[in-house]
Amino acid sequence: MELLLQTLLNGLLMSGIYALVATGLALSLGVVGIVNFAHGEFLMMGAFLSYLLFAFRGVDPLLSLGLAFLAAFLVGGLAYQGLIRPVLKAPELNQMLLTFGLAILLQNLALLLFGADTRVVAPPYQATTLSLGPFFLGAVPLGAFLLSLAILLLLQVFLTRSRLGLAMRAVAQNRLAPGLLGIEAERVYLLAFGLAAALAGVAGVMLSVMLYASPTVGFTFTLKSFAIVALAGLGNLKGVVPASFVLALAEALVSTYLPGGGGLVEAVFFLVLFLALVGRAWREA
Amino acid sequence: MKGFGHPTLILLFLLFFALLPYLPLGIWRAFLLDVGFFVLLFTALALSWDLVARTGQLSLAHGAFFGLGAYGAGLLAPQVGTLPALCLGALAAGAGALVLGWVTLRLHGLYFAMASLAFSEVLRTLALKLPFTGGPIGLPVLPPFGGNWPLAAYYLGFSVLLLATALSLWAERSPFRLAQAATRQSEAVARVLGVQVVRVKLWSLFLGSVVAGLAGGVYGMKTLFLSPYDAFSLARAVEALVIPIFGGLYTTLGPLLGGVALVSLEQALRLWIQEGYLVVYGAILILVILFLPRGLVGVLGRHRG
Numbered sequence: 001m002e003l004l005l006q007t008l009l010n011g012l013l014m015s016g017i018y019a020l021v022a023t024g025l026a027l028s029l030g031v032v033g034i035v036n037f038a039h040g041e042f043l044m045m046g047a048f049l050s051y052l053l054f055a056f057r058g059v060d061p062l063l064s065l066g067l068a069f070l071a072a073f074l075v076g077g078l079a080y081q082g083l084i085r086p087v088l089k090a091p092e093l094n095q096m097l098l099t100f101g102l103a104i105l106l107q108n109l110a111l112l113l114f115g116a117d118t119r120v121v122a123p124p125y126q127a128t129t130l131s132l133g134p135f136f137l138g139a140v141p142l143g144a145f146l147l148s149l150a151i152l153l154l155l156q157v158f159l160t161r162s163r164l165g166l167a168m169r170a171v172a173q174n175r176l177a178p179g180l181l182g183i184e185a186e187r188v189y190l191l192a193f194g195l196a197a198a199l200a201g202v203a204g205v206m207l208s209v210m211l212y213a214s215p216t217v218g219f220t221f222t223l224k225s226f227a228i229v230a231l232a233g234l235g236n237l238k239g240v241v242p243a244s245f246v247l248a249l250a251e252a253l254v255s256t257y258l259p260g261g262g263g264l265v266e267a268v269f270f271l272v273l274f275l276a277l278v279g280r281a282w283r284e285a
Numbered sequence: 286m287k288g289f290g291h292p293t294l295i296l297l298f299l300l301f302f303a304l305l306p307y308l309p310l311g312i313w314r315a316f317l318l319d320v321g322f323f324v325l326l327f328t329a330l331a332l333s334w335d336l337v338a339r340t341g342q343l344s345l346a347h348g349a350f351f352g353l354g355a356y357g358a359g360l361l362a363p364q365v366g367t368l369p370a371l372c373l374g375a376l377a378a379g380a381g382a383l384v385l386g387w388v389t390l391r392l393h394g395l396y397f398a399m400a401s402l403a404f405s406e407v408l409r410t411l412a413l414k415l416p417f418t419g420g421p422i423g424l425p426v427l428p429p430f431g432g433n434w435p436l437a438a439y440y441l442g443f444s445v446l447l448l449a450t451a452l453s454l455w456a457e458r459s460p461f462r463l464a465q466a467a468t469r470q471s472e473a474v475a476r477v478l479g480v481q482v483v484r485v486k487l488w489s490l491f492l493g494s495v496v497a498g499l500a501g502g503v504y505g506m507k508t509l510f511l512s513p514y515d516a517f518s519l520a521r522a523v524e525a526l527v528i529p530i531f532g533g534l535y536t537t538l539g540p541l542l543g544g545v546a547l548v549s550l551e552q553a554l555r556l557w558i559q560e561g562y563l564v565v566y567g568a569i570l571i572l573v574i575l576f577l578p579r580g581l582v583g584v585l586g587r588h589r590g
Contacts, residue, residue: 096394097526105567108561230396264414266406274400281388
């Protein structure tokens, strides 16, 4: 029983980061309408930024969070202006190929620059654990979870209260009408894409402490985020949080209870994706 | 204008590769035959990808089909002989494609793209974990036909390319082309016009995956050794899609031209950089999509027109 509860707790703590990254993917998919295969690479860049700042300047990852947000927002905005905007009206196949190319480019650029090794950011508080009765909570996963929740709440406030946020939701609902009301769709796309990248960048900093930074870490997160988005339903931002919880929980259960589950954890997202798609195909057929 | 000259070029291309081993190549013979073999094989893989792309589907699972064929043929060859093993490996790839397609092809295209990518990542994980694949250590493979004929692998590769070219030409010239193009351009319209959209997509995927599986099987018999990182690698899927895009999508000539250019480039680049040579493919992919969406064939056509 205690093992089960501890497993559930681990899953819950991991779901925060998943929700953060997947919300970014859902934003670029829902608002801009782009299938962004390079989404996880923004996370990878955030993780390496955190690593570089820590290793060479001794910057605490907590400070890197803000820097990574700004840097990823900038990179995302540039990527939108230079690469995404020209293909907004192109066939979907071309759009997907473009972002896939960007993912391959960034991933292998990181491989050339940093090598395939995994790098961990280890601030003094990295190994701190809090005990809660019979259970143990890592301070870092707990902090990352709470921080993710806070960021998602801020995003929710932004989307429901501010004019820009409302414009974003309007553009997500209808491509034409917001333009007639004087909303500049292109600027909203730019903002949404930058914001999506920034969410992934922040998650990358958290990941560099919780797990590690490596050239391929982003790619796994692209896939997991898509499994989450498929489970939540396209364009359904609110469904992302529970869907992230389901995935994180399934992974935690597999790694605890399946013999030799350590390696198979990486296949759990596929099962979730597969089941979500089967369900969807049944409903639409 | 379109179509004129293309058959002649394709014929010349095939003739050149059929005769390559008998050309006076001097001391470069062994190296050039190796490069030629990989050109043949990856061009066939590229054609098989294009066959799927013609229905508007982005397959990122061609690495997985390649790997399924490679492992299937490699594991079965000692029991059943070279050719049956190749066919069974290809069927394994086809079976995987049918499962993947059955679930995803009636949904919006992006589901297929993402699921195909996830499919190939999971198959690599399984190949690393399953007891009979040799895991991360790898799987030794027997050379074709007991190794009695040194050119066997080369001509097997040539046969796969011949099959891929024939399939691609058939799909380009038969009414199937119209069904594919209609499906790609607008599924709703195609459905109204009486095209059985899901069936067209599923058939294209099945044929494409079988060719990819054959290519994988021959690859193993040439390299004599398979590892999950190699056979199921994402690099296979990247090669399979960059070649047709660079050469010209939805054509037969495009992948042939792109294959010669890119695979030769890759073999040369591999001598310089070991890891990370895919950077070049990523960059080519982005640049071609942005500035040259019709590929080399489009450039050629413009000059002639």
